[in-house]
Amino acid sequence: MERYYQPEIETASREKIKALQDERLVKQVKHIWDNVPYYRKKMEEKGVTPDDIKGTEDLHKLPFVTKADLREAYPYGLLAKPLKDCVRIHSTSGTTGKRVVAFYTQNDIDLWEDCCARALVAAGATDEDVCHVAYGYGLFTGGSGLHGGSHKVGCLTLPLSSGNTERQIMFIKDLQSTILCCTPSYAAYIGETMKEMGLTPDQIPLKAGIFGAEAWSEEMRQDIQNTLGIKAYDIYGLTELSGPGVSFECSAQSGMHINEDHFIAEIIDPETGEVLPEGEKGELVFTSITKEAFPLLRYRTRDICMLSSEPCSCGRTFIKMCKPMGRSDDMLIIRGVNVFPSQIETVLLNQGYSANYQIIVDRVKNTDTLDVQVEMTPEMFTDNVGEINRRQKELVEGLRSMLGISAKVTLVAPKSIVRSEGKAVRVIDKRKI
Template sequence: MERYYQKDIECAPYEEIRKIQSEKLVKQVKHVWDNVPYYRKKMEEKGVTPDDIKSVDDLHKLPFLSKKDLRDAYPYGLLGKPLKDCVRIHSTSGTTGKRVVAYYTQHDIDLWEDCCARAIMAAGGTDEDVVHVAYGYGLFTGGAGIHGGSHKVGSLTVPISSGNTDRQIMFINDLGATILCCTPSYAAYLGERFKEMGYGPDDIPLKAGIFGAEAWSEEMRADIEKTLGIKAYDIYGLTELSGPGVAFECSAQDGMHINEDHFIAEIIDPDTEEVLPEGSQGELVFTAVDKEAFPMIRYRTRDICKLTREKCSCGRTHVRMAKPMGRSDDMLIIRGVNVFPSQIETVLMNNGYAANYQIVVDRVNNTDTLDVQVEMTPEMFTDNVGEIEERQKKLVEGLKSMLGIKAKVSLLAPKSIARSEGKAVRVIDKRKI
């Protein structure tokens, strides 16, 4: 049976959603014009005033915001409310330049937690569940958002944060945790650890997992579901927009429903900035129509994906976004070819390798090199050099077929790549470009 947290809005007709979006957008643009001088200046440069925005149909007239804008306006330049009205900040985990600091009023937090509650109930959560939150707490949005959503649902919430894997497993078993929330790479690691300790999927109390904050493939999902004996749901969010819960998967596991009463989604051509028709692949752009403290209008996420309004079996009517296939800024250009880590992961998983790998890019004699380092599973581990060379050759061929360029493949012993308790470090780019 499909469960909803706020059924009336989650299953509202498209016309009603558009009406809500239009009313909120008009109000939000006026709020930003009056209270955010940085964005008002951008509007003035584009020759737009709040009077030009009468509905969602006028959204394309507004200027974009980018990560560069957020850094340029750091720390208070995009604040939409006086500091005395703000009750919390969160910050991105970025390591380059200034961190993005996002601000929240209590109203912002309430709406964010509602979005996360929708995600938990879409994954089958109720007030009888034990939600094990192994996302990081602190400045990172993952732990706090899911934690608040779990409270709204009325579930028993275990705020364990990340790290100390054996303690995680003890609490999952002893408390009978039913829903696991963490990054997919950490879920894969927990599954690996459970297996080492002699637990099969039927011995683990979990029934579902809500995994996000990093890219993961369908092959990785299948592997996690098999190891932990769960149904694994995707969740999407950005610190700039609040955090996890901007979009989430339902029982159909066929794209993530965007909470359209709070976020308007567009797909644009990342080069021309032209808005593309539904079903086109391009860069995802979001407008947060009711955020007070940190109002984001036409924020370029850099995530590459598609949107669809095809009817969903779960009954929800909100537009669905496909799992992002990569990022327009994190995309690797190697010897002139666009390469996404998700493409490499697909080849590895299809050939039976676990989800622990690293992509090392370098430049030697003015030529890009691509080295894919991947662990063998304990079952396939061997010291037979000929067998390893044969397997590497097969992966080289598979990657060339997928990417169109040749990669070097290094098969490594199990556990030789450092495990991550947060976001996995998949790409090491050593080029000085």
């Protein structure tokens, strides 16, 4: 028997969902027009006023918002509520120069936690469950989102955050955790550690897991399901929109239901910005229609995706999105952290290396690896091995502080990096996702 956290909306008729979206969109556009000068200017430039927006069919008239807007308006430029009405801030897992901050009112937090609660219930959670949250807590939204959702469902919540894997496993066993929430790569790592400790899936009480914040393949799902003896569910979200729970998987495990009472999804052609018909592959764009403090209209996620409104066996009527199939910009998500090749280039140039580099991303034992190959230059070469090693170490440190994750640096011969039509191939992503 499929269970729902909020059945009246999760299984509502398409007409009802559309009517709700129309009403909320009109109200949201007005709210933004009245309170966000940055947005109002963008709308004026496009010749749109709130009067032009009568429902979702007018959505395409509104200008897009991009990460560049979010950075330009940092920190308060897109805030739509006085700070005294806000109760929390979260920030993207990004990095120096690329950080984006999002604000929440208490109502925003409540609705976000509802979305996470829906995902938990879809994964089978009830108030009898012990929900083990091994997402990072802090500025990152993963920990807080699932933590709040778990409270709403009434699960006994274990706020472990990530790290100290043996202790995680001890708690899973001793405190009988039944639902695990973390990144898929960490779930796989927990599984491997359990194996090393000599534990088999039947010795641990876990029955389901909610895994998101990074891309993962069907093969990885099978792997995790087998090593942990659970059903593994995908969850999608962005800090810019709230956090995890923008969409979530149900028992059908075939796409993620978008919480359409809070978010309107569109698929556009990333080149022209034109809206594409359902079923076509393009860039995923979201409009948050209930967010008060940090509402976004037509936010370009850069995720390449497809939508489907095929009826789902679970009974939910929200449309589904597939797992993101790639990016329309050059952003890489490595170990859950956003990495832009331009950041790596900045560090290289700052330290006197050339811009001839190649980023090789791979997944070894379910953990992402980042190898930066840098061509040696006459300026950086010396006869002294110790000196070259010292500079190499400095580069590793520089990359760590810029990216927030560690990278391996390999010095290679000049012109050894493959160039296609004169342009170096910057990124080689060997991960099979």
